Amino acid sequence: MGWTNKNFWGLCFTFLGMSLSAQELPKTLSEIPPHASYSILVRDLNDKKELISVTPQRTLVSASLMKLVTTATALEVLGHDYQFSTRFWINGPVLNGELNGNLIVEGGGDPTLGSQYFKSQSPEIILSKVLEFLKEQGIERIEGNILVDNSWIKNSRFPSRRLWEDMGNYYGAPPAALTWKDNSFNIGLKSSSQLGQKCDIVEIDPPLKRISITSNVVSASHQNDSAYIYGLPGMRKWEIRGSIPAGINGFIIKGALPYPGMTFASEVAGKVLLQPGIGMQEVTDSGWKSDARLIGEIKSPHLSEIVREINHRSLNLGADHLLLALGKKAGNINLSDWDGGLELIRKYWGKRLTQPYYNNIKDGSGLAPLNTLSSVFLVGMIDYMYNNSPNRDVFKTSLAQSGRSGTLKYVWNDGVLNGKVWGKSGSMQDVMCYSGYVFRQGKSPLAFAIMVNHFGIESREVRKIIEKILEESISG
Incomplete structure (x- = not known):
């Protein structure tokens, strides 16, 4: 049951500048509490069509989704065979x-x-x-x-x-x-x-x-x-x-x-x-x-193995180590390794992503509660990793699989998306986020990011809402 009537939500979506493709917004979107903030984008990786786009440029606390950024950048800059x-x-x-x-x-x-x-x-x-x-x-x-x-x-x-x-x-x-x-x-x-x-x-x-x-x-x-x-x-x-x-x-x-x-x-x-x-x-x-x-x-083992453990198990320590390694690679003598790594990440993706975005990142793991990302940035980055990166397969297999492994073992585990989502979760108090890929039989793959903050209800309820939003957005 929604929080208010359909007409009210329609006015809100129009006012907020939410763009739609040929299909309607998922009905489940109305179940998100009205006081919550969210940023949602689902994109076809072949024709770039946006199946759903709801305030995609809004930056929100992203929690462990920051690990996607750190690991992707490390693979690109340090190389999949890098060793400590x-x-x-x-x-x-x-x-x-x-x-x-x-x-x-x-x-x-x-x-x-x-x-x-x-x-x-x-x-x-x-x-x-x-x-x-x-x-x-x-x-x-x-x-x-x-x-x-x-x-x-x-x-x-x-x-x-x-x-x-x-x-x-x-x-x-x-x-x-x-x-x-x-x-x-x-x-x-x-x-x-x-x-x-x-x-x-x-x-x-x-x-x-x-x-x-x-x-x-x-x-x-x-x-x-x-x-x-x-x-x-x-x-x-x-x-x-x-x-x-x-x-x-x-x-x-x-x-x-x-x-x-x-x-x-x-x-x-x-x-x-x-x-x-x-x-x-x-x-x-x-x-x-x-x-x-x-x-x-x-x-150490090769970076490809380290990245897999970081994303599967959401290892804060490993992600922060990669950020420091990026800082050392940047070699800016005027910055700490922390700040050097953050600067490298900003510059690297700033040169490669075409859509405007704003991020505010503070560490490599996402544990700092002031880390913020947007769905347009996350989808753009994982789109790049799929379509432009030589590390596509390494990055994809580092992600958890819905209903099967890692942080997605109990998410999308009993419906049409069981085994079809490869991604990462991010959560802390009043924060629930998911991002990754959807691989559908006989159809082109999708990139998605769904982020919800300040929801004020049980986390398991928000998780179910997010599951249904993704399912409904690709059902057409």
Whole structure:
């Protein structure tokens, strides 16, 4: 049932300048609350006919749809076979199995190192490779330090406009020159069976040195993880607020690892060298290279595989790493890597898309709530990737498939579009967005973007509305 009568909505659509093709607007459009904002465009990729166009130039909070922009740009600029690299150096002689000098780990911005999402990069495999590097040099122990070179990132690790309540949690973990285990750590909480009681911290893995964490989490009747971690590198006192289900011993929440490079160094010292007391130090310049020699290198999977995981699993950390890599590629010495990457994205698509648009982008993942995109930009970009890019197949297969995989596994999963939509979702509070392709049997493919903000109703209701809008727009 709509929010008002058909005539009123017809006047509204005319007033807002909504353009139509030969077919009428989907009836379901009237189910969107009148106070909501939306931007919708569905385009035929062959003849460029617009099946539906409703305020397509309106910019809205896009959430994780920003990952489509970052991954597409990375494929175009860096190449599908691009790899990150982590290098290992020593700067002293080896005598009787002892290195009289330092082991230096040069971070290269690899988001896959020790990641749970890449089997070839598991912590066990990575540490075994480090052991092999040392064995090849005859090194059994170190009379020196482990240095971690963090100079790959120019200026700050942290993006602008990120929410305080996100930054201490795993999904808001910032990139690092040496990212390790998705830059996350686990906190185990024990909740009382009595509601409203404070929960105890029973485990922190890996342990955080020189940081104390206070739990102000309470037990609740729901079954959700509603606990949030508040803390940043440099802060000695962190806090957890919110609630978790009552009566659970060992409820795990995940935080943003404050010093991932030092955690990696600690594991090399304790698990590889069996010297847990060895000195460790972070450095931010490459002055040590003058008397060092390379003993090994670990490369990431190819960018095509990284992009697939980012878009299928909506990995914030990976997307932000790609933005920094774009910033380094841009090479603007007057900008941080964050701003350099954003500038490169703006310039790249500004030269290739013909329809006017306005975007306001702040990071590579879409986690910053001030990121805004428009449907005309998104459709134009994925149209370009399909019709003009040598990376068409890589980009398309990086997307989730409706009813089958990734963030679309439970979307368009029981109707005519089951298995026919390849795309990406984006959501946060009062934000629901989808964009991608529709491949129809015997018909030309479509590009679409449907974005709804400020709806003020249950997210699942908006999701169903969006599903029906796309179904109705292509039914003619």
